[in-house]
Amino acid sequence: MPVSDTPTVRERRQRGRPKAFNEKPDQNTIKSLDRALGVLAEVARLESASLSELSQSLGASPATVYRVLTTLALHDIVESDEQMQTWHVGAGAFLIGSAFLRRTSLVERSRPVLRQLMKTTGETANLGIEKDGFVLFVSQVETHAPIRAFFPPGTLSPLHASGIGKVLLADFAPDRLTKFAKAGLEAFTEHTKADLASLQLEVDKIQTCGFSVDDQERNLGMRCIAAPIYDAFGEVVAGISVSGPTSRVSSDKVKELAANVMRAASTISSTLGHVRDD
Numbered sequence: 001m002p003v004s005d006t007p008t009v010r011e012r013r014q015r016g017r018p019k020a021f022n023e024k025p026d027q028n029t030i031k032s033l034d035r036a037l038g039v040l041a042e043v044a045r046l047e048s049a050s051l052s053e054l055s056q057s058l059g060a061s062p063a064t065v066y067r068v069l070t071t072l073a074l075h076d077i078v079e080s081d082e083q084m085q086t087w088h089v090g091a092g093a094f095l096i097g098s099a100f101l102r103r104t105s106l107v108e109r110s111r112p113v114l115r116q117l118m119k120t121t122g123e124t125a126n127l128g129i130e131k132d133g134f135v136l137f138v139s140q141v142e143t144h145a146p147i148r149a150f151f152p153p154g155t156l157s158p159l160h161a162s163g164i165g166k167v168l169l170a171d172f173a174p175d176r177l178t179k180f181a182k183a184g185l186e187a188f189t190e191h192t193k194a195d196l197a198s199l200q201l202e203v204d205k206i207q208t209c210g211f212s213v214d215d216q217e218r219n220l221g222m223r224c225i226a227a228p229i230y231d232a233f234g235e236v237v238a239g240i241s242v243s244g245p246t247s248r249v250s251s252d253k254v255k256e257l258a259a260n261v262m263r264a265a266s267t268i269s270s271t272l273g274h275v276r277d278d
Helices: 031-046 051-058 062-074 091-103 106-121 163-169 174-182 196-209 251-271
Strands: 078-081 086-089 124-131 134-141 156-158 212-215 222-230 236-245
Touching (some): 031 086, 051 062, 062 078, 156 163, 163 236, 222 251
Antiparallel strands (some): 078 086, 124 134, 134 156, 222 236
């Protein structure tokens, strides 16, 4: 039998890599570029810094740091304030970063996290955004349990009677929240927060603990725990939740489930470029 000279999948080089590529990082990095990116990262971290401050922080000579800065400045990646003698991130860096934001897909980036959240909690995981005063569910991973919540993509739900809706409301400015409540809030069950006073108390609680609980406020016998998702600008752009019957999502499980939901929200937020202010 003739031996084929067709390369195997393992032997084929990955696209975007040269033929002579090998897996040793120290042989495939450009040290000057690596140094420049380190300087840029430090400028971004300090926000405003003099040459001596950068030099000291990086543990590099002022001459070396200055050469890097002037090179980056040629491309508007950094800029200097001649009067204050400080360096800042430039508009060029923003333009490059914007390319990342343009390709970011909330649903695409959330999908694996939703699947993992469902596996971890055993309950249906949901993703929703605000749309004209409602929660628009854009993605869901259903639990395999026989009794489960079901919000197929495209479903709309009132903000004030939804776990995700309430974490979105918690980001509203006070006057916007007041206007929203005064437009009228339907009481779906005896547990619905259907007036401004009770909704405000709920918002205050969410802002303190970082998650919301829909405790049979839309449907009796169903409970939902949600947390906010932030984008690169620190703005709440969506919410993630787990939901299920109160027989499984019991009151004594809320804290544990909330920790899982908040962890998932933080993971998605990070993929969107959000940096936590710890």
